[in-house]
Amino acid sequence: MPNDYDSIPRRMGNYWLDTRLGSGYSGSIFRAYNVYTGDYVALKVQDVNHECPTNRYEEYIYPLLQGADGMPRLWASGVQGKWHYLVISLLGSSLESIYRGSGKKAMDLRSVCSIAIQVIIRLQTMHNREVLHRDIQLGNCVIGLPPNETIIYMIDFGFSKRYIDPYTRRHIPDSKVKRDFLGNYWFTSVGVHCKGKVPSRRDDLEATALMLIHLLTPGGLPWTRNGVPKTDEHHRRIKRAKELARTEDLCRGMPSEFEEFLRYCRRLKFAECPDYEHWIEEFRELARESGFTDVDKFIWPPPPQQVRHQMKPLPVRPEAPRPTVTPAEMENVLHDLAKLQLHNRPILADQTNVLPAQINKQAEGSDKKAADVVDLCSDTTGGGTAPEPPKNIPPRTPIRVKKATRLEKLRLSVLDATNNGALSTVVAEFSTFLKETGSKTLTREGFAFLDALYKQLADPSVFVQPMRTRSATEQAFIENQPAHVKLGVVARLRREVGTAQSNRMLAKLVADFGTVTNKSSTRTVTKDGFAFLDGLAIRLKALHA
Numbered sequence: 193m194p195n196d197y198d199s200i201p202r203r204m205g206n207y208w209l210d211t212r213l214g215s216g217y218s219g220s221i222f223r224a225y226n227v228y229t230g231d232y233v234a235l236k237v238q239d240v241n242h243e244c245p246t247n248r249y250e251e252y253i254y255p256l257l258q259g260a261d262g263m264p265r266l267w268a269s270g271v272q273g274k275w276h277y278l279v280i281s282l283l284g285s286s287l288e289s290i291y292r293g294s295g296k297k298a299m300d301l302r303s304v305c306s307i308a309i310q311v312i313i314r315l316q317t318m319h320n321r322e323v324l325h326r327d328i329q330l331g332n333c334v335i336g337l338p339p340n341e342t343i344i345y346m347i348d349f350g351f352s353k354r355y356i357d358p359y360t361r362r363h364i365p366d367s368k369v370k371r372d373f374l375g376n377y378w379f380t381s382v383g384v385h386c387k388g389k390v391p392s393r394r395d396d397l398e399a400t401a402l403m404l405i406h407l408l409t410p411g412g413l414p415w416t417r418n419g420v421p422k423t424d425e426h427h428r429r430i431k432r433a434k435e436l437a438r439t440e441d442l443c444r445g446m447p448s449e450f451e452e453f454l455r456y457c458r459r460l461k462f463a464e465c466p467d468y469e470h471w472i473e474e475f476r477e478l479a480r481e482s483g484f485t486d487v488d489k490f491i492w493p494p495p496p497q498q499v500r501h502q503m504k505p506l507p508v509r510p511e512a513p514r515p516t517v518t519p520a521e522m523e524n525v526l527h528d529l530a531k532l533q534l535h536n537r538p539i540l541a542d543q544t545n546v547l548p549a550q551i552n553k554q555a556e557g558s559d560k561k562a563a564d565v566v567d568l569c570s571d572t573t574g575g576g577t578a579p580e581p582p583k584n585i586p587p588r589t590p591i592r593v594k595k596a597t598r599l600e601k602l603r604l605s606v607l608d609a610t611n612n613g614a615l616s617t618v619v620a621e622f623s624t625f626l627k628e629t630g631s632k633t634l635t636r637e638g639f640a641f642l643d644a645l646y647k648q649l650a651d652p653s654v655f656v657q658p659m660r661t662r663s664a665t666e667q668a669f670i671e672n673q674p675a676h677v678k679l680g681v682v683a684r685l686r687r688e689v690g691t692a693q694s695n696r697m698l699a700k701l702v703a704d705f706g707t708v709t710n711k712s713s714t715r716t717v718t719k720d721g722f723a724f725l726d727g728l729a730i731r732l733k734a735l736h737a
């Protein structure tokens with residue numbers, strides 16, 4: 193329906209229309225002011241006969257969201273002549289225009305973490321109030337006007353819907369019937385956009401994940417690069433590209449949180465309540481680790497290099513740290529380096545210029561915590577047998593690296609595995625690594641390892657049959673169990689892993705193991721948990737044979 197702006201009256205109710213802020217398929221939005229108070233507002237106008245009466249839907253949704261942070265206030269609504277209008281808080285620029293206006297190919301990590309935190313909080317609010325947004329995109333996230341310019345607001349509830357029936361108090365039903373796509377081309381989840389599934393909370397979160405990944409990808413997500421589709425054929429190509437894109441390819445080079453978040457959203461069951469708190473904390477932690485402060489606030493433009501200077505100085509250590517690399521270790525390293533051949537040119541063959549004092553100096557200054565480091569010498573991924581140490585060199589001692597690095601390496605080995613034998617080796621290493629470092633708590637990287645393992649076992653494009661996921665009831669059952677029952681779940685997994693007949697079954701067990709461990713308060717791998725991992729390695733080997 194064409195927008196005949198000229199016929200829109202200059203006054204609607206108590207509001208005088210000023211400038212047009214934007215217009216979309218469904219209507220126009222104006223800056224307006226209250227003729228009595230002079231207060232500025234935003235006024236959305238839509239033809240009452242519009243084929244898609246989104247203003248009416250918004251009029252129904254807005255009251256459910258009033259009073260919450262980051263939700264615009266609904267001041268008035270009504271009909272004047274052939275126009276329906278909504279009067280809401282006047283806000284600032286959308287993330288879309290901020291991103292485009294920056295002229296940069298990708299957004300900075302600080303800003304993206306702030307967006308992640310705020311948008312997930314907004315969705316938590318909406319979902320707690322029983323509303324799905326269903327059209328998450330950059331144009332529907334806007335910042336406030338000063339002094340609220342660090343707050344991201346959600347707008348455009350024209351596609352929103354209550355997912356809890358107000359009468360029966362039940363979640364809307366899922367359906368096997370394919371439905372027409374509703375949302376936007378770029379960020380609507382694969383399930384809803386490409387497979388015609390019924391949208392639920394998980395899809396709002398998946399759209400958020402795609403939006404964040406888009407912002408961090410130079411040039412944006414691959415399927416967004418040729419603009420909005422004008423033909424059915426182009427739309428089909430977009431859907432195909434979206435559906436086929438592998439999570440790890442989309443997230444290459446980004447902090448692992450983004451890939452994990454997308455995978456998490458895609459694993460959620462239809463009616464499952466997402467763990468908003470967990471992901472808000474993950475993005476806060478990522479920001480903190482990256483040296484950013486005050487990250488709950490979206491600050492645009494991002495503070496130039498400020499963050500490192502604002503970081504509090506580290507507390508002075510009471511005593512000198514234990515050196516991570518001893519002189520003897522350093523000598524080992526140098527010895528090994530001496531044996532390296534670079535283009536047949538021996539290097540560092542002469543160690544006489546390495547004075548003990550220098551070695552000591554290099555050894556100092558390292559302050560890695562014991563729990564954060566691992567023994568690289570136990571790394572078997574490199575293959576081959578270690579050469580005998582020469583007689584005049586003291587026995588090798590471990591070189592230490594960060595735990596996260598080692599886990600990441602193991603994760604990549606899972607993704608590189610092309611058969612069950614290789615997977616078995618990596619799982620055994622993972623288990624050994626956790627035991628040897630005495631670090632039984634599963635960190636983010638540990639869960640990323642399990643995610644990768646699950647994917648390898650369940651992904652039909654790798655080397656196994658596709659997995660049918662657990663039903664929502666089964667999933668909810670596991671999650672709602674008290675701690676002692678969860679222990680029982682791990683004991684069951686331990687028993688079942690020895691008899692699993694296929695990778696598909698193993699994938700289910702890994703998913704259960706991840707869920708149960710994640711839901712436990714300490715996220716530790718118990719004795720049964722280790723027995724499960726070891727059993728998994730043995731079973732994979734047996735299935736490989």
Ligand SMILES: Nc1ncnc2c1ncn2[C@@H]1O[C@H](COP(=O)(O)OP(=O)(O)OP(=O)(O)O)[C@@H](O)[C@H]1O
Binds near residue numbers: 246282285334347348
């Ligand atoms: N409250 C507001 N204050 C300031 N600008 C706003 C406000 N609401 C919307 N806008 C601007 O107008 C644009 C369109 O708004 P909105 O998405 O609500 O309208 P729409 O007609 O549903 O658009 P579309 O058809 O693109 O979904 C937004 O991207 C934003 O730039």
